[in-house]
Every structure is written in structure tokens, then in C-alpha cells.
Amino acid sequence: MLLTPGLAAFDMDGTLLNKDSQMTEVTKEACRQLREQGCKLVLSTGRTYGSAQIPIDSFPFDGYVCSNGATLYEADGTLVQRISLPKDIVMDMLDKLRAEPIYYELHDTASSRLMVKEDRDRLEKLIEEDISVEGMLMRRFAFYKLARIVPLAEMVEKVNSGESEIVKIFIWHSNPEKLEWVRQELEPWSTRATITSSGSNNIEVIPQGVSKWEGLRYFCDKWDVEPEKVMAFGDAENDREALTGAGYSVAMENASEEIKQLAKYIAPHHNEDGVATFIREHIIGK
Structure with a gap:
């Protein structure tokens, strides 16, 4: 039937x-x-x-x-x-992610994929690894073609002023163990945001519910x-x-x-x- x-x-x-x-x-x-x-x-x-x-x-x-x-x-x-992520969660998670060499993007309602300029060099190093790793070619395309690179001070202003309404934080790494560390670090926010994934090499943070x-x-x-x-x-x-x-x-x-x-x-x-x-x-x- x-x-x-x-x-x-x-x-x-x-x-x-x-x-x-x-x-x-x-x-x-x-x-x-x-x-x-x-x-x-x-x-x-x-x-x-x-x-x-x-x-x-x-x-x-x-x-x-x-x-x-x-x-x-x-x-x-x-x-x-x-539905946007709370501003304080975005800022707190950004601080946490910037403390380690982790690939991340902040996605807003204007379809912008925002990255902090001060992190550009180390993010670029992460995507120059073995292209056989899941998502590597897509990450390179996003980094070089889609990402909007802004200074940290401007990023903070955009988020806090509401100019950029962040709806998702995308996190990627070629090492699953590193992602597990990220999950553990983000756990304190799990009651106010949903932590999910669209693949074995990424984590996605979206608003609760x-x-x-x-x-x-x-x-x-x-x-x-x-x-x-x-x-x-x-x-x-x-x-x-x-x-x-x-x-x-x-x-x-x-x-x-x-x-x-x-x-x-x-x-x-x-x-x-x-x-x-x-x-x-x-x-x-x-």
C-alpha cells in the first residue's frame, strides 16, 4: 500500500x-x-x-x-x-569557546555566520587538516565563503544591542574527544538551551524548547x-x-x-x- x-x-x-x-x-x-x-x-x-x-x-x-x-x-x-538564544548565554558560551582552539560560528536571524576576527588564524588552522574528515570541505567553504568575520568588540556590541539575534551556536571539531569536552563544558547551560548535533563532528546550541x-x-x-x-x-x-x-x-x-x-x-x-x-x-x- x-x-x-x-x-x-x-x-x-x-x-x-x-x-x-x-x-x-x-x-x-x-x-x-x-x-x-x-x-x-x-x-x-x-x-x-x-x-x-x-x-x-x-x-x-x-x-x-x-x-x-x-x-x-x-x-x-x-x-x-x-526564537533567539538569551544574550547572556551567547556571551558566556563565546567566552568558553574562545578559551580553546575550537571551530565555532554564531548564526543570526539575518543568516549571518559570525566569527570573531581575533580567532581567525587558529580557526583556519583547524580546517587545514585531512580533507577526509567528515565535514572538512564544508567547513572550509563556510569559513572562506560564508563566514562574516568581525572584531570581538563589535561582536559583543551586536549581540548585546540586539542588532544580531543569535539563534544558534555551531561548534565543530575533527576530534570527537574534543567535542565531548565541549559538551561537558556547556552542560551548565543545558537547562536554558538545547544542546544537539547534526553530525558526529559537531554540536549545535539552540534555544530551549x-x-x-x-x-x-x-x-x-x-x-x-x-x-x-x-x-x-x-x-x-x-x-x-x-x-x-x-x-x-x-x-x-x-x-x-x-x-x-x-x-x-x-x-x-x-x-x-x-x-x-x-x-x-x-x-x-x-
Whole structure:
């Protein structure tokens, strides 16, 4: 029996995109056919809205849940909801992260990926390691092409004045042991912020109570789609709530066993057009 979702939500990295961070033509065509059946299409990602646009190459989604649900956008890019991290948490975490050679970005509602100028040299050294490390090429692209480098004093002013509303702190390191140290250091703030991850080499800090699923509920209400008619695709810890809440939960073959156990269905590997294959076999029937 074919499945009949009213809304399909797609995580990007490790799910909708291949290893080269591309949305293939095969995947685009499957999504077009899915839309033709009346299903709404939503990107559900840890990325900012701006960086989410790069790999999809103008493919028209009906809505965007970005920064793990901290920002929501309509199809035309209009920001309709945002939830920011408390300023004191941002400043305290920034001080903690600057004490060690850790790659970090502060993401705001304007899709800026902010870095402190005084940390630029050591952050650059971290991304000049072995390119085989997960996320290394993406980190280099973000550092050289997307990051906005600002002096520390300016960063502090932007955050404290509210000019930059920080919705996520992104942390990356090639050494998992170093990330575990970071988690332990950030633990004191875990009651006021959510500490999650979109991959084995990163940590993402978002406002307390924010998740991709909570963001998707906005679009469910807008389009009158019941949770049991939502299909959520994902592969990582930050997809946990969406996979738990959606009636049709789909984990990728490349996901961890823990994430797979949350899902009702398993799609093929993200680098083998897994999303497209699942759509064709379980929804479109081709």
C-alpha cells in the first residue's frame, strides 16, 4: 500500500543532499512528482536560510524550518517566526569557546555566520587538516565563503544591542574527544538551551524548547495537516523530535542505529539518492 503524506519534511546534510552537498536532479524530480500529488514540501535543516539555498539551486520548497527550528520562513523567504538564544548565554558560551582552539560560528536571524576576527588564524588552522574528515570541505567553504568575520568588540556590541539575534551556536571539531569536552563544558547551560548535533563532528546550541518538529507544527497548522500525515526524513540527533512526532518517520541508511530505531521506515543511503528512491517506491509507486 502506498503512503499518502500531506507534508514531507527533509533534513539536508546526510539526507536530501549527497556527499558533495548537492540536491541531485533525480531527487528534484522525485520531489516535483510528490508535490504534484498535493504534498507540501518543507526543508527542515540545521542550516541558516541563506546557506540552505545554496545546494538546492532554486528548487521551490513550500516552507523552511531553519537553524533546527529557531527560524521559520515562507516559500518566498519571508521570516515568520524566530526564537533567539538569551544574550547572556551567547556571551558566556563565546567566552568558553574562545578559551580553546575550537571551530565555532554564531548564526543570526539575518543568516549571518559570525566569527570573531581575533580567532581567525587558529580557526583556519583547524580546517587545514585531512580533507577526509567528515565535514572538512564544508567547513572550509563556510569559513572562506560564508563566514562574516568581525572584531570581538563589535561582536559583543551586536549581540548585546540586539542588532544580531543569535539563534544558534555551531561548534565543530575533527576530534570527537574534543567535542565531548565541549559538551561537558556547556552542560551548565543545558537547562536554558538545547544542546544537539547534526553530525558526529559537531554540536549545535539552540534555544530551549526549539526543535525541527516544533517548527514543522507551524506549517501543519497553516496547511491543516495532521501529524500522522507528516513524513519526516532525517539522519541525526537534531532530527529526533521530528522522527518521533511524524506519522511517517523515515531514517536514512547512513543514520546511526539509535536514530534508525526511532523511525518506521528506512530509506537508502543519502549518497545513493535515498530520498528519491523512497518517494518513488513508497509514495508515487514508480
